[in-house]
Amino acid sequence: MTRVLTLILALLTSPALAQVQGVLLDEPIDMPSFSFTNETGAEFSDTDLNDAWTLIMFGFLSCPDVCPFTLGNLEAAVTETSMRVRPDNVPKVVFVSVDPDRDAEWVTDYAKYFHPDFEGFTGEREQIDTLIEATDSFYRLMRPDSTGYYEVQHSSSVSVIAPDGTLRAKLQPPFDPGLTAEFLARLQISYRKELTQ
Amino acid sequence: MKHLAALALLALPTTGFAHDLAVRDAYVPLAAPGATVHAAYMMLTNPSAEPEQIISVSAQGYAMAHIHKSEVVNDVATMSMVEMIEISPGQTVMLEQGGLHIMLMKPEAALAEGDTVAMTLEFADGTTQLVEAMVMPLMKGMHGDHSGHGS
Numbered sequence: 001m002t003r004v005l006t007l008i009l010a011l012l013t014s015p016a017l018a019q020v021q022g023v024l025l026d027e028p029i030d031m032p033s034f035s036f037t038n039e040t041g042a043e044f045s046d047t048d049l050n051d052a053w054t055l056i057m058f059g060f061l062s063c064p065d066v067c068p069f070t071l072g073n074l075e076a077a078v079t080e081t082s083m084r085v086r087p088d089n090v091p092k093v094v095f096v097s098v099d100p101d102r103d104a105e106w107v108t109d110y111a112k113y114f115h116p117d118f119e120g121f122t123g124e125r126e127q128i129d130t131l132i133e134a135t136d137s138f139y140r141l142m143r144p145d146s147t148g149y150y151e152v153q154h155s156s157s158v159s160v161i162a163p164d165g166t167l168r169a170k171l172q173p174p175f176d177p178g179l180t181a182e183f184l185a186r187l188q189i190s191y192r193k194e195l196t197q
Numbered sequence: 198m199k200h201l202a203a204l205a206l207l208a209l210p211t212t213g214f215a216h217d218l219a220v221r222d223a224y225v226p227l228a229a230p231g232a233t234v235h236a237a238y239m240m241l242t243n244p245s246a247e248p249e250q251i252i253s254v255s256a257q258g259y260a261m262a263h264i265h266k267s268e269v270v271n272d273v274a275t276m277s278m279v280e281m282i283e284i285s286p287g288q289t290v291m292l293e294q295g296g297l298h299i300m301l302m303k304p305e306a307a308l309a310e311g312d313t314v315a316m317t318l319e320f321a322d323g324t325t326q327l328v329e330a331m332v333m334p335l336m337k338g339m340h341g342d343h344s345g346h347g348s
Contacts, residue, residue, distance in 0.1 A: 073336075
């Protein structure tokens with residue numbers, strides 16, 4: 001939480017509709033090694049971040065409001081992005097559940113409901129905490145009520161990982177598809193410029 | 198037959214008419230596999246001269262329903278129970294994505310597009326009002342029926 005996110009990139013379609021769809025990090029942040037699994041036996045680790053753009057969203061399946069709309073908007077945003085960037089630059093979307101006890105059996109089916117290419121994973125608490133910390137994210141399992149149900153608080157922003165495996169930006173609500181796609185396309189242009197300098 | 202129909206109308210319970218919130222665009226988004234919690238959204242307007250206080254909700258086909266509110270504060274998404282929705286005379290309250298919603302817990306069956314979810318709003322004076330919400334695709338409810346009502 002101490003890292004300073006500056007250089008806010010406000011994308012203006014018109015002054016009246018000014019919305020911030022994301023923030024760029026001052027400096028790219030390396031990702032530590034981590035490993036997640038899902039009910040299909042697939043794995044997601046730090047090496048999967050190489051050579052592709054990846055969007056990582058944290059959430060939980062018993063989340064009726066924020067999580068499904070974030071994934072729905074990401075689906076629309078990625079579709080928009082695919083019209084603006086080369087096919088190999090279309091971001092992969094990875095949903096990471098921070099609630100493995102309830103979600104481990106469903107996390108893939110859940111993610112793929114929003115788009116067949118979306119992937120869902122969860123894993124050991126230690127692995128979740130590693131990725132949460134590395135992406136400057138947050139979650140907290142709340143105290144269960146009398147029925148055993150508990151809420152989960154979690155970061156609303158989505159981490160953007162570049163093909164060099166570093167965290168470059170965060171996407172923020174409301175995840176307007178067109179503006180988010182514009183943000184991602186511009187981020188990719190500045191990334192390529194940086195590589196050629 | 199006419200007489201029978203008239204009798205049937207007279208026999209309808211009257212409690213449902215004590216509160217006449219105008220309900221628009223009530224919908225429940227289709228939920229992903231594994232989602233054991235659904236949400237209902239709607240627009241509630243109080244056309245009466247008295248304030249209305251909704252203190253609880255129940256829903257057919259669900260173990261429980263709560264009035265809930267999502268908030269994003271400092272990049273953290275949180276949800277909390279809401280004790281009461283108070284609607285002043287003439288006021289409209291939106292139950293919408295990212296804010297107030299009815300949380301529907303433990304569905305007895307999966308939803309299908311075109312289904313309806315019957316909910317009962319309970320008011321502070323003990324009376325109730327029935328609301329039927331359409332089940333529709335996630336983004337359709339958000340971008341379709343609700344666009345244009347915001348301003």
